[in-house]
Structure formats: C-alpha cells, structure tokens
Amino acid sequence: xxxxxxQRQRATGGASQDAAARSAAAARQAxxxxxxxxxxxxxxxxxxxxxxxxxxxxxxxxxxxxxxxRRPYGTAPGEGRRSTDRPSRVQPGHEGHGHGRAAPEGYxxxxxxxxxxxxxxxxxAASASSNGTGAPEERNLDKSRAIATSPAVxxxxxxxxxxxxxxxxxxxxxxxxxxxxxxxDVLAPVDGVVGSTLVEAGMAVEYGQELIRIELAAAQxxxxxx
Amino acid sequence: MFRRILIANRGEIALRxxxxxxxxxxEAVVAYSEADRDSLPAQLADExxxxxxxxxxxxxxxAPAVISAALVTGCDAVHPGYGFLSExxxxxxxxxxxxxxxxxxxxxxxxxxxxxxxxxxxxxxxxLPTIPGSEGMLRDDEHALAEAERIGYxxxxxxxxxxxxxxxxxxxxxxxLESAIKICRSEAKSAFGDDSLYLxxxxxxxxxxxxxxxxxxxxxGVHLGERDCSVQRRHQKILEESPTPALxxxxxxxxxxxAVRAVVSAGYENIGTLEFxxxxxxxxxxxxxxxxxxxxxxxxxMLTGIDLVALQIGIAAGExxxxxxxxxxxxxxxxxxxxxAEDPAADFRPGAGVIERYHAxxxxxxxxxxxxxxxxxxxxxxxxxxxxxxxWGPDRETAIARGRAALEELLxxxxxxxxxxxxxxxxxxxxxxxxxxxxxxxxxxxxxxxAAAAAGARx
Numbered sequence: 012x013x014x015x016x017x018q019r020q021r022a023t024g025g026a027s028q029d030a031a032a033r034s035a036a037a038a039r040q041a042x043x044x045x046x047x048x049x050x051x052x053x054x055x056x057x058x059x060x061x062x063x064x065x066x067x068x069x070x071x072x073x074x075x076x077x078x079x080x081r082r083p084y085g086t087a088p089g090e091g092r093r094s095t096d097r098p099s100r101v102q103p104g105h106e107g108h109g110h111g112r113a114a115p116e117g118y119x120x121x122x123x124x125x126x127x128x129x130x131x132x133x134x135x136a137a138s139a140s141s142n143g144t145g146a147p148e149e150r151n152l153d154k155s156r157a158i159a160t161s162p163a164v165x166x167x168x169x170x171x172x173x174x175x176x177x178x179x180x181x182x183x184x185x186x187x188x189x190x191x192x193x194x195x196d197v198l199a200p201v202d203g204v205v206g207s208t209l210v211e212a213g214m215a216v217e218y219g220q221e222l223i224r225i226e227l228a229a230a231q232x233x234x235x236x237x
Numbered sequence: 238m239f240r241r242i243l244i245a246n247r248g249e250i251a252l253r254x255x256x257x258x259x260x261x262x263x264e265a266v267v268a269y270s271e272a273d274r275d276s277l278p279a280q281l282a283d284e285x286x287x288x289x290x291x292x293x294x295x296x297x298x299x300a301p302a303v304i305s306a307a308l309v310t311g312c313d314a315v316h317p318g319y320g321f322l323s324e325x326x327x328x329x330x331x332x333x334x335x336x337x338x339x340x341x342x343x344x345x346x347x348x349x350x351x352x353x354x355x356x357x358x359x360x361x362x363x364x365l366p367t368i369p370g371s372e373g374m375l376r377d378d379e380h381a382l383a384e385a386e387r388i389g390y391x392x393x394x395x396x397x398x399x400x401x402x403x404x405x406x407x408x409x410x411x412x413x414l415e416s417a418i419k420i421c422r423s424e425a426k427s428a429f430g431d432d433s434l435y436l437x438x439x440x441x442x443x444x445x446x447x448x449x450x451x452x453x454x455x456x457x458g459v460h461l462g463e464r465d466c467s468v469q470r471r472h473q474k475i476l477e478e479s480p481t482p483a484l485x486x487x488x489x490x491x492x493x494x495x496a497v498r499a500v501v502s503a504g505y506e507n508i509g510t511l512e513f514x515x516x517x518x519x520x521x522x523x524x525x526x527x528x529x530x531x532x533x534x535x536x537x538x539m540l541t542g543i544d545l546v547a548l549q550i551g552i553a554a555g556e557x558x559x560x561x562x563x564x565x566x567x568x569x570x571x572x573x574x575x576x577x578a579e580d581p582a583a584d585f586r587p588g589a590g591v592i593e594r595y596h597a598x599x600x601x602x603x604x605x606x607x608x609x610x611x612x613x614x615x616x617x618x619x620x621x622x623x624x625x626x627x628x629w630g631p632d633r634e635t636a637i638a639r640g641r642a643a644l645e646e647l648l649x650x651x652x653x654x655x656x657x658x659x660x661x662x663x664x665x666x667x668x669x670x671x672x673x674x675x676x677x678x679x680x681x682x683x684x685x686x687x688a689a690a691a692a693g694a695r696x
Contacts (some may be wrong), residue, residue, distance in 0.1 A: 163289070163301075163302060163305065164268075164286060164287070164288045164289070164302055164305045164306045164309060165305045165309065166309065190301050190302070190305045191301050191304060191305050191308075191335070193301070215309035215310070216309075217286045217287040217288070217306075218271070218287045218288055218289045218290070218296075218302070219271060219287055219290075220287075
C-alpha cells in the first residue's frame with residue numbers, strides 16, 4: 012500500500028541554501044535531537060497517560076518546546092478520518108483480548124485511506140511545535156509513527172521483519188494473522204523502522220487491532236527539512 | 238447445552254439472541270463489523286470481537302471471519318440470526334468441520350431445503366398444496382419466457398437464495414419479464430451472492446400466512462400456530478399478526494397440522510417457518526420454508542409463552558423438544574409493527590443518522606425489541622430495521638387499541654421512520670376488517686396511503 016505512506020518532503024537542493032540557514036544549523040541540530048527524544052521517550056509516555064485518563068488534551072512544556080496531545084474526538088473535519096475508524100469504546104469489563112482499548116488510536120494508520128492522511132489518519136492526537144523552528148517539525152512529529160493493524164480476526168504471528176529496529180517500506184509484510192489456517196499479511200502502513208510489537212506471538216487478535224508500531228526514521232525527518 | 242455462543246449478527250436480533258443466552262445461562266460473544274462498534278449488542282455482550290469492516294461481505298457474510306472469531310473466543314456454537322449466513326448450508330458445514338455447532342438445522346437438512354423450488358416439490362410430495370412455478374432454476378431468458386408462458390401470467394420472479402423481498406418482481410407480460418429479470422439477477426447477486434432465480438404463479442389479492450414449526454433431532458415436532466404477514470411493502474413484511482383474520486379457526490388448525498406433518502416426514506430439524514399464499518377463496522398454497530428464526534417470531538412468543546430462540550438453541554444442542562402439540566396453547570391476539578428507518582412518503586427510501594431521542598412504549602402486554610439508544614448512529618450499510626413493537630390483547634380489537642396507544646407513545650427522533658404508516662394502517666378499513674392483501678400498500682404507494690389516512694381522519 013504505497014499510497015498509505017506519508018508524503019515525505021524531500022530536501023530541495025543544498026545549493027540553494029543561504030548562509031543564514033547554515034548559521035542556524037547548530038540550533039536545528041539541537042532541535043532535532045529534541046524531536047528524537049520526544050518521539051522515543053516522551054510521546055509514548057504521554058499517550059499512555061492520556062489513554063488512562065478522561066482528559067481530552069494534555070500539554071507539556073520543556074524549555075523552548077511544548078507538546079500537546081489531543082484526543083481524536085471533536086477534532087476539525089477533513090482529517091481523513093473514516094466514520095468506521097472511530098476509536099474503540101472504553102468499556103468496563105470488556106478487555107477484548109488483552110489489548111489496551113483505552114490507548115488513543117490517533118496513531119493508527121487507517122489502511123486504504125490514501126496519501127498524506129496515511130500516517131496521520133484519525134489523528135489530531137499529537138501536535139508539537141518549537142518556538143525556534145516552527146511548522147515543518149510540527150508536521151513531522153504528526154507523522155512520526157504509524158501502526159500496522161490486523162487485517163482479520165485470528166491468531167497473530169509476527170514475521171522476521173517485525174523485529175524492532177528493522178527498516179521497512181510501506182506494504183512490506185511484518186507477519187501474519189492466521190485465519191482458519193490461512194495466513195493473511197500484516198502490512199507496514201508506511202516506510203519506517205519497526206518499533207514495539209503490541210501483541211505477543213500466538214495471541215488472538217480482532218480485525219483492525221493495533222499490532223506493530225512503525226517509527227518514521229530520524230534520517231527521514233531530517234531529509235524533509237528545507 | 239452450549240457454554241459460549243458466538244452471535245454472528247447485528248441489530249435487534251443480536252440483542253434478542255443475547256437475551257436468550259442470558260436466560261439460558263450461556264455466555265454470549267457478539268461478532269461485529271467496524272460500523273457496529275458502538276452498537277448495543279456489542280456493548281452488552283460478555284465479549285465483543287470485531288470481525289471486519291462495515292462491508293458485510295467482509296464481516297457478517299464472511300464465513301472465515303465468523304468462524305475464526307468463534308474459535309479465538311472459545312465458543313462452542315454459532316448463532317447466525319436471520320439474513321446474512323443464517324441459511325447458508327456451506328457455512329453450516331464449515332462451522333461443523335471446526336467442531337462448532339450451527340444453531341439452526343444441521344447442514345444436510347439445510348441442503349435438503351436449500352432450493353426453494355426443490356423444497357416446493359419435496360413438501361408437495363408430503364401432501365402440501367404448492368404454488369405452481371417453474372421447473373428448476375431459470376437458465377436464461379428463453380427458459381424464463383417459456384416457463385412463464387406455461388405457468389401463465391402474472392408471475393413472480395424470485396431469487397432462490399435469501400429473502401426480504403430483494404430480487405423479487407411481479408410481471409404481467411413477457412416484455413416486463415425480460416427487463417425485470419436482469420434487475421432481479423443483479424439484486425440477488427449483490428444481496429445473497431447467488432443470482433439463481435425461479436418463477437412462481439402470482440395470485441392477485443393474495444394473503445400471506447405462515448406456520449411456525451419446531452422439530453427436534455428425534456423426529457418430534459409441533460406447530461406453534463400461524464402468523465399473517467399480508468401487510469407488506471415491496472414484498473417486505475412490515476406488520477405481522479396472529480391469528481390470521483384470513484382463515485377460520487378450523488382452517489388455521491388444519492393448515493398448521495398439515496404443515497408440521499409434512500416437515501417431520503421430510504426430515505426437517507429445528508425451528509422453521511412454512512410460508513403460504515392464501516387466495517380470495519381461502520385456499521392455501523405452500524411457497525417456501527425459512528430455516529431460521531424470523532423477524533416476526535415475537536408474535537408467536539406472545540401467543541404461546543414459548544421462547545422460540547431458547548427453543549432453537551436447545552434443539553441445536555440436541556435436547557428433546559419436550560413439548561407435545563397439546564402443550565402448545567395459543568392465547569389471544571398479537572400484532573408486531575416493524576419500525577424501519579425509511580421514508581414512506583419517498584417510496585420507503587431507507588435512511589441513516591444519529592438517534593437524537595428515543596422512547597420505547599411500555600405498560601402491560603407491550604414489548605419493544607430494539608437496539609436503539611439516544612446517541613446511537615444508525616449505519617447506512619445494513620437493513621433499515623430499527624426495532625419491533627409487539628402488542629398483545631385477548632382479542633384483535635384490544636390488540637389494535639393497544640397498538641394505537643403504543644405507537645402514539647413511541648418516540649424516535651433523528652431519523653425518518655415508518656411509524657406514520659403503522660398509525661395509518663390502524664385506521665385503514667381493509668386492515669380493521671381483516672381484509673388486507675399483500676398489495677394493500679403497494680397498490681397506492683406509501684405517500685398516497687398516508688394522505689388517504691390523513692383525509693380519513695379529517696373526514
């Protein structure tokens with residue numbers, strides 16, 4: 012599903028970069044390290060926090076940075092959200108198959124929804140901005156992660172490419188969900204690096220269940236800087 | 238008895254089966270599509286599992302998805318409800334191959350009764366009067382024209398699979414037949430995945446009467462009376478009642494006894510419904526058997542006090558019927574109103590939307606089977622049934638009076654419903670006098686029927 016990937020903004024040629032931009036390089040490098048750290052450490056913790064509360068929005072400030080997470084409810088229209096892609100309800104006594112239904116599903120890449128909405132479909136969940144650099148990073152963070160979901164109801168078997176740290180392309184098979192003995196591929200929704208696997212091998216999964224996180228590589232983030 | 242049942246359906250019937258499971262002390266798992274994530278049955282179930290996207294072909298109609306869901310949730314039986322996979326013998330066979338029980342007739346029984354046209358001949362052989370129809374499925378237009386000529390116009394084109402009026406057309410000439418057959422094929426294909434059609438003689442001003450039967454694995458069978466389903470729009474029932482005003486008490490008993498004798502002889506098993514057309518003179522002709530629980534089953538439950546879904550589950554579990562015919566007491570009169578999300582003034586166009594307000598009527602002898610709740614979003618992907626209002630009275634007149642009061646009380650805001658049609662029906666002379674035929678509404682159309690009722694109320 013190549014169309015499910017985020018539209019990466021390629022660098023527009025080093026030759027056109029002016030001196031002012033070069034002088035700001037060191038500052039940007041620092042920004043980048045911050046983005047990476049946010050992506051790796053802060054965001055997952057914040058998402059978990061938001062998921063376990065009834066809060067609609069969370070904001071954290073640190074130095075020049077602030078990160079704001081919002082639940083998908085009541086977000087502006089036109090974010091590529093399908094009506095069928097509503098977040099799971101949180102229901103007492105309904106644990107499903109051990110997957111945390113309370114986690115914000117904003118990061119779940121909706122399969123089949125095209126173009127730029129791929130990694131961010133159903134989101135509005137996270138936005139981060141730097142006082143120093145502005146818009147491009149904000150968008151990059153939005154697309155910093157996507158989730159491969161289950162194509163069917165059955166038993167999950169991660170494949171060799173599901174190992175954390177594996178570089179994958181959109182459409183790569185990360186494993187399979189076994190439906191009555193017939194494996195159905197779990198596909199990477201975007202290009203990136205495999206992060207954590209959310210469901211153990213051999214566990215029952217339902218259709219659309221979140222299985223494997225895909226982190227967008229930091230290198231790709233820097234490519235998009237202009 | 239089963240330990241855990243997978244309910245492979247949605248809406249009010251999923252809720253009805255869930256309630257039967259609770260009564261029986263059986264755990265219930267609801268299999269739902271993404272469009273039904275917030276549905277009441279999915280919320281009330283012991284466990285709910287998403288089996289696919291909104292598109293029914295990849296969820297409620299997908300045998301692998303349903304069976305896989307049953308296996309991974311540890312169920313030992315699958316209840317298919319009505320529609321979807323409920324009469325699919327291949328599905329029933331695959332269910333059994335995975336050591337699960339299909340709640341309905343066993344696969345070989347379903348197979349024996351799979352062809353409507355074949356069933357007509359089978360039960361005709363056991364003494365049921367049957368409607369004249371085509372020999373076998375229609376191979377092509379030429380075959381259809383020849384068969385129609387032999388039977389004599391008007392004829393009804395019917396799909397071999399499914400029900401609910403889809404893919405069904407009445408035609409009076411060969412030209413109508415040729416154009417209608419294409420529409421019927423494509424409707425049947427998209428609704429049931431099977432485009433085989435057959436023809437049936439069309440009786441003008443016919444009434445639709447059906448007999449409810451229950452037969453256990455050991456060949457013991459009873460009937461549970463009949464239901465009149467003559468009030469239809471576009472071949473789809475919207476109001477059912479029992480006893481039928483079309484037949485005398487003796488004729489009703491004779492028809493029901495004849496029906497149960499024939500299906501027991503033919504080796505039927507589990508609950509089922511034999512549908513008959515009744516002509517102006519009161520002659521009944523068998524048309525088809527439905528091998529599943531039916532939408533209108535509550536009418537019979539109100540009259541007999543027998544939980545048909547629990548009975549169906551028990552029979553599938555191999556339990557003896559535990560009923561003799563003399564145990565089945567038919568008491569009083571019941572009417573069911575199907576409440577649909579559709580606009581009677583716009584040719585019964587189905588609608589969808591968010592239920593803003595919902596109030597179900599109550600009081601003695603009033604029953605509302607519905608999956609609605611305020612804030613529920615009626616998805617556009619499935620049939621338009623929002624619920625069923627069932628009323629009981631010691632006689633037809635009292636039942637009608639209670640129906641009027643209950644319909645007055647029923648409140649559904651947010652989607653257009655057919656409640657007005659039911660209110661109008663209860664003021665319609667043909668209905669009140671028990672003379673209604675299946676063309677009562679279609680003859681004039683929904684809008685004109687409502688207008689006439691309004692004019693009548695003023696005059």
